[in-house]
Amino acid sequence: MTCLKRLLPALIVLALLAGISGCGIKLQYQGEPGGAASPSAGAGVSTPPSADASASPEDDGGASPSPSVPPSPENLVPYNGVVEHLFFHPVVAYPELAFDGDSQQKGIDEYMVTVSEYDKMLQSMYDKNYVIVDWNDVWSEQTDVAGNGRMVKNTLMIPAGKKPLILSYDDVCYYDYMRQNGFTYKLVIKDGALWSYGLDPKGSAVYSQDLDAITILDKFVKQHPDFSLNGAKGCLCLTGYQGILGYRTMTDVNNKTPQAEAARQKEIEAVKPIIAMLRATGWYFGSHSWGHINLSTVSLAAVQRDTERWFDEVGSLIGPTKLMIYPFGARPDGGDVTKTGPIFKYLQSKGFRVFASVGIDAFSKIKPDIDAVINDRMHADGDTLRGQRDRYLKFYDAKLVFDTARPNYGVSWDK
Template sequence: MKKSLFILCFLCCLTLAACGTSGASSSGGSSSAGSGSGSSSQQEPEEPIPPEEPVFDLSSVQLVNYEGVVEHLFFHPVVAYPELAFDGDKQSNGIDDWMVTVDEYNKILSSLYANDYVLVDINQVWSESKDESGNPVMVRNELMVPEGKKPLILSFDDVNYYPYMLENGFTHKLIIGDNGQLWSYGKDPQGAEVISQDLDAVTILDKFVREHPDFSPYGAKGCLSLTGYCGILGYRTMTEKEDTSAAHEENRQREIEAVKPIIAELKRTGWTFGSHTWGHVNLTDRPLEVIQADTEKWMNEVGSLVGPTSILFYPHGARPDGDDWHQTGPKFQYLQSKGFRVFCSVGTESFSYIKKDICAVICDRLHPDGTTLRHSRDRYLKFYDAKDVMDVSVRPQREIDWQ
């Protein structure tokens, strides 16, 4: 039986101790958000009390069942400092291809809002049910949205803050500020510490929804697609083959404890989690035994922290067994047996298909980034106009089709 999409569930997971950095300079909408850990007082620090999230008044609108395509856009972490990202080193062109800048991201969010999209939770679009014979199947749920609005899923790949990102103009991690909200911690081009809500994809979207509650009428934000080989959310929670020392394990346990309140606050404020595999594994090329070992490692090191998820985002967009549309091979069957039900790749349109032979949905997502800003303007006009969004002045001088 179909379920209604939107039963608003705000988990009452209050945050624990704040884990910011004291003495940081501020940027944009910043404040002294990090709480220091070097107090000489014997008294335990008070836990920050998170503010109430804005709730859109659904009684003020007419809700209608939306039966069309649910659009799905995904981003990588956004570039906070273009002068570091696009400095001509070996990372510059890759960042130019696959990321957007903070300024571009803000423009895209504003355009999505102006074009009547509203955020929905990917976990609420489909659900598992039973067919007439009692077999498990996936079904598309009713999507009740404000009249005139269109549902939109957002997902964010590689929200792990890899080492190369820390050197190339990205924020370093998420923290909880003294006001109980999520902030980002990082360093500016001069090396000064910066705590902000205006430099990271997560905190920017949080702030946008606080200012425009009708953009997320049921409290949804996005789904964070996590690997595990460099830890998660900027915290080095991973095991290491090269370092099995007691010191490494002690630091890993500290990082695990530090990230728990971040996860709780993300969940409380409408964020969800999906697997991007532990080691960013190519599901087309790698043998089944490698995928099995990787999946177990993800569940042990990431799933144990963020909780179970039914969402799998294919690294590189590579499909299990090479083709999840026309066949259901042993890799897909294994991944489905581990609890994954919604399998997301990358494509030229927002596409979804409920598989007939196994309880699963396969999807494609669109990717706002430097590649599509340069070469796919027409395809994205329903969302935004690349001519209005792309900051050509800060990016490498490469070919643009629409100029």
């Protein structure tokens, strides 16, 4: 059944790309502070480039090595241990723009990894016999004899000798500040595959599969299919205040002109085939709230407004998800590990069943009093590269992956 679930989206991807029926978007809760500026007409809308639109780094004419072979069903064994979970933010494509001494440098250094580091991390995790699994396959919801739902941990069937790994990616929206600081701008479709689009440090347009976390993993799994169980990739954790996936699909409460709405609708239509392609190739989605709000400090009313807007502007495009990823890793209600307060209950009532924070290991616990499970994810970023080498050695060695293009802020392991 799991294999069929993976295959069906791929079989219908052409139909999805041909056109996805629009979902009704209710323009409620438009009074929140921090509404993003409306894009100008046509801004950010991608036309898939022609094959010769630009040279890409991977087109070197060299022969590709022979790909690895995916596991056959008879080689799968049951796994009941810890499922590791590692998350990333968008990766730095151009360190010279990210680490140029401006006000964004320190935050980027703390929360992101560079393309060079990401490449080495993936190779290390593959070499250490990890296999990517779909977060949705780790947990399922069952109904007891009384008719009550209850989350249960599934027994994964994985290749002998492998260790399961969930990957997730926060803030895959390509915010405005990222466009000025060395990141790619958006995802596009070229030659039937996902590519990134952006500008290099000289301001020239670049289409590539080597500069973005999503396209890099796509290429790596294509070359090493045994790095993925049934084609699974990762969870893309989306806010909505500056749109999704590089497309400015959000409403602007400060600009309600017909021109602004026409531009937004153009962005919505442009992102639909990107969503379809992602789903068909093993990617899936989770909520990161609409406004990247801190669930440990805001009121229930604020969470309700934010969540309704997320469903209106993001959920309406990506489809249902049971995955809720806390912004800032902040648990609601003073900590959902020991308490189930009104915010948690509200989010659970909206269909979320798996709730994720950030921690020092891949912690998980089924809530005893409500149909939900809580998780912690480990964070691959500059902070842990500089100061937590030992904790992450099971994935990669910071000494071996650390990018010397980073600022000279020091590391704990340089002794």
